[in-house]
Amino acid sequence: xxxxxxxxxxxxxxxxxxxxxxxxxxxxxxxxxxxxxxxxxxxxxxxxxxxxxxxxxxxxxxxxxxxxxxxxxxxxxxxxxxxxxxxxxxxxxxxxxxxxxxxxxxxxxxxxxxxxxxxxxxxxxxxxxxxxxxxxxxxxxxxxxxxxxxxxxxxxxxxxxxxxxxxxxxxxxxxxxxxxxxxxxxxxxxxxxxxxxxxxxxxxxxxxxxxxxxxxxxxxxxxxxxxxxxxxxxxxxxxxxxxxxxxxxxxxxxxxxxxxxxxxxxxxxxxxxxxxxxxxxxxxxxxxxxxxxxxxxxxxxxxxxxxxxxxxxxxxxxxxxxxxxxxxxxxxxxxxxxxxxxxxxxxxxxxxxxxxxxxxxxxxxxxxxxxxxxxxxxxxxxxxxxxxxxxxxxxxxxxxxxxxxxxxxxxxxxxxxxxxxxxxxxxxxxxxxxxxxxxxxxxxxxxxxxx
Amino acid sequence: xxxxxxxxxxxxxxxxxxxxxxxxxxxxxxxxxxxxxxxxxxxxxxxxxxxxxxxxxxxxxxxxxxxxxxxxxxxxxxxxxxxxxxxxxxxxxxxxxxxxxxxxxxxxxxxxxxxxxxxxxxxxxxxxxxxxxxxxxxxxxxxxxxxxxxxxxxxxxxxxxxxxxxxxxxxxxxxxxxxxxxxxxxxxxxxxxxxxxxxxxxxxxxxxxxxxxxxxxxxxxxxxxxxxxxxxxxxxxxxxxxxxxxxxxxxxxxxxxxxxxxxxxxxxxxxxxxxxxxxxxxxxxxxxxxxx
Numbered sequence: 001x002x003x004x005x006x007x008x009x010x011x012x013x014x015x016x017x018x019x020x021x022x023x024x025x026x027x028x029x030x031x032x033x034x035x036x037x038x039x040x041x042x043x044x045x046x047x048x049x050x051x052x053x054x055x056x057x058x059x060x061x062x063x064x065x066x067x068x069x070x071x072x073x074x075x076x077x078x079x080x081x082x083x084x085x086x087x088x089x090x091x092x093x094x095x096x097x098x099x100x101x102x103x104x105x106x107x108x109x110x111x112x113x114x115x116x117x118x119x120x121x122x123x124x125x126x127x128x129x130x131x132x133x134x135x136x137x138x139x140x141x142x143x144x145x146x147x148x149x150x151x152x153x154x155x156x157x158x159x160x161x162x163x164x165x166x167x168x169x170x171x172x173x174x175x176x177x178x179x180x181x182x183x184x185x186x187x188x189x190x191x192x193x194x195x196x197x198x199x200x201x202x203x204x205x206x207x208x209x210x211x212x213x214x215x216x217x218x219x220x221x222x223x224x225x226x227x228x229x230x231x232x233x234x235x236x237x238x239x240x241x242x243x244x245x246x247x248x249x250x251x252x253x254x255x256x257x258x259x260x261x262x263x264x265x266x267x268x269x270x271x272x273x274x275x276x277x278x279x280x281x282x283x284x285x286x287x288x289x290x291x292x293x294x295x296x297x298x299x300x301x302x303x304x305x306x307x308x309x310x311x312x313x314x315x316x317x318x319x320x321x322x323x324x325x326x327x328x329x330x331x332x333x334x335x336x337x338x339x340x341x342x343x344x345x346x347x348x349x350x351x352x353x354x355x356x357x358x359x360x361x362x363x364x365x366x367x368x369x370x371x372x373x374x375x376x377x378x379x380x381x382x383x384x385x386x387x388x389x390x391x392x393x394x395x396x397x398x399x400x401x402x403x404x405x406x407x408x409x410x411x412x413x414x415x416x417x418x419x420x421x422x423x424x425x426x427x428x429x430x431x432x433x434x435x436x437x438x439x440x441x442x443x444x445x446x447x448x449x450x451x
Numbered sequence: 452x453x454x455x456x457x458x459x460x461x462x463x464x465x466x467x468x469x470x471x472x473x474x475x476x477x478x479x480x481x482x483x484x485x486x487x488x489x490x491x492x493x494x495x496x497x498x499x500x501x502x503x504x505x506x507x508x509x510x511x512x513x514x515x516x517x518x519x520x521x522x523x524x525x526x527x528x529x530x531x532x533x534x535x536x537x538x539x540x541x542x543x544x545x546x547x548x549x550x551x552x553x554x555x556x557x558x559x560x561x562x563x564x565x566x567x568x569x570x571x572x573x574x575x576x577x578x579x580x581x582x583x584x585x586x587x588x589x590x591x592x593x594x595x596x597x598x599x600x601x602x603x604x605x606x607x608x609x610x611x612x613x614x615x616x617x618x619x620x621x622x623x624x625x626x627x628x629x630x631x632x633x634x635x636x637x638x639x640x641x642x643x644x645x646x647x648x649x650x651x652x653x654x655x656x657x658x659x660x661x662x663x664x665x666x667x668x669x670x671x672x673x674x675x676x677x678x679x680x681x682x683x684x685x686x687x688x689x690x691x692x693x694x695x696x697x698x699x700x701x702x703x704x705x706x707x708x709x710x711x712x713x714x715x716x717x718x719x720x721x722x723x724x725x726x727x728x729x730x731x732x733x734x735x736x737x738x739x740x741x742x743x
Contacts, residue, residue, distance in 0.1 A: 268602065
């Protein structure tokens with residue numbers, strides 16, 4: 001009898017619990033699937049503005065605008081701490097203070113995916129339409145069948161020549177050099193020595209400092225222009241392939257030759273040396289440089305652009321450089337669970353879509369020259385009026401961007417190998433024989449990959 | 452009596468407590484964690500540790516980069532500490548003279564200390580420019596060849612050390628000036644009456660009585676020298692070819708660029724022990740050669 005009573009009581013409790021769970025669930029909203037979040041209970045998301053003053057000012061305006069559109073969503077915003085990537089970001093992630101929308105790049109994003117830090121965007125409403133707005137070339141496809149990022153801005157670089165110097169030494173500014181032999185002739189003419197034999201102007205400067213990413217600026221474009229590919233690691237991820245073929249070795253031999261002949265300096269400049277005529281070529285001209293010229297170049301300073309030189313045997317035509325895509329990823333809410341966590345992730349997605357809307361992208365382009373990755377960038381009047389203001393250089397950059405190679409850093413290891421490749425360039429600058437320097441870089445890179 | 456003592460102890464504890472909390476939170480706990488992390492593989496997200504023993508220390512002692520960075524620190528210390536202290540003594544002696552406008556000069560010499568490090572780095576980078584820098588300009592004026600200050604592996608660390616000499620001379624100058632003014636004037640007057648020369652007075656009175664301040668300066672200079680980080684990071688990023696990478700920058704890159712926390716902690720622990728060792732040796736040595 002007692003047993004029966006106990007069983008009845010426990011059955012009743014179970015039933016009550018089940019009914020409660022059912023009723024609660026039936027009333028609950030699956031916010032992750034919800035199209036409209038205007039009736040979402042008050043939710044706060046975190047966002048870090050891009051570090052520059054212009055972007056911070058723009059970010060503040062965007063936050064205000066978004067909070068007017070969605071009064072129920074509060075954006076707890078601040079300027080991003082400096083240089084917070086990968087491991088530096090961890091203290092913020094573990095402490096629960098990181099931005100829910102992170103300005104990322106493919107190699108970092110893959111690392112975040114490996115650590116289960118990103119929310120898959122394809123699980124969120126409207127993702128397919130959103131993705132469809134962007135140039136496929138600039139959209140990254142992720143390895144596990146999910147999409148985790150939307151491209152934010154895409155940049156490529158070219159060579160910028162000081163027009164006055166080039167004209168002064170009798171060079172045809174309408175035909176900048178394309179191949180190594182032509183470039184060497186130009187470099188010789190652009191380099192100037194005084195009566196005592198001291199070089200007073202170099203053709204170009206390659207910064208000798210050692211942050212891992214410097215290779216992307218100093219050697220990677222030449223490597224891509226020579227080989228037509230950004231790959232420098234074997235498909236199985238075990239070997240550095242940067243010196244496998246004569247064509248792959250060419251750009252490094254070329255840098256060595258330019259330094260050896262005294263055309264390139266490894267001086268560290270704090271201001272673009274092309275402006276003052278200390279060098280004649282800027283190795284890393286981007287859309288942002290157009291703004292920099294306006295701010296920092298002397299009045300009347302004029303320039304023209306050219307491609308990264310390549311060997312005659314190169315399989316590529318005209319311009320090939322790297323395409324750098326800054327993307328937005330949704331950093332998963334780690335501390336709030338269940339419905340509260342879902343709300344934060346969903347609200348952050350709404351803010352990400354807002355940041356990617358045409359109006360905000362136009363604001364970003366106007367503020368800092370960051371080129372949006374949307375398909376309509378070169379046709380939509382919202383952008384075209386602004387594009388026209390920057391004239392031919394921007395047109396050339398956009399043309400170059402359409403054929404550029406998406407920078408392929410698909411793991412932390414590939415990033416670390418770039419550290420070794422940066423040192424390879426420094427070795428060449430210090431006069432180390434290219435064969436020896438390449439052998440060192442390959443050995444060092446292979447050690448990193450074997451770890 | 453006991454009651455009074457107990458009361459005094461409570462008051463003392465109240466006064467010591469803020470420092471003790473600070474010490475436990477920002478010194479003891481990080482050191483303990485660093486020891487723990489250096490011997491464990493740390494999963495940051497799960498907060499779990501897997502014992503790996505002293506493998507990171509063994510790896511460190513077989514890492515050529517560690518020895519290169521240690522050598523870089525020695526180069527820095529070998530140039531920066533003696534020159535700064537020598538310059539500091541010189542300035543202190545000069546500023547201790549009864550000359551017109553000495554308050555003004557004291558202020559001028561103190562300026563480098565209050566100038567922001569980023570500003571200093573930018574100015575000195577310009578000054579060190581191999582092609583158009585002001586230092587090479589003056590070298591040229593006296594028919595000396597230009598020096599590739601920051602872009603040659605042989606010169607990069609000495610250049611950073613020279614820049615720091617300029618800033619630290621001011622600090623040591625103030626330190627030694629304070630010590631100088633603490634020396635009883637009667638000693639100098641007696642020496643003068645006895646007919647001692649200025650040099651003799653300096654060598655036999657001033658320098659020996661400055662010894663405690665010199666011991667302090669050498670030990671602190673060594674500790675700060677081993678901690679040098681911002682200047683090489685901003686001026687050379689540790690290059691060219693690692694020639695200006697000190698141990699702290701090596702540690703930072705291993706930990707925060709490549710995520711090798713255990714290895715970075717091992718570097719930190721070894722660096723701390725080296726600083727401790729150097730400080731003990733220096734103290735023993737300088738106190739032994741004391742001149743009075």
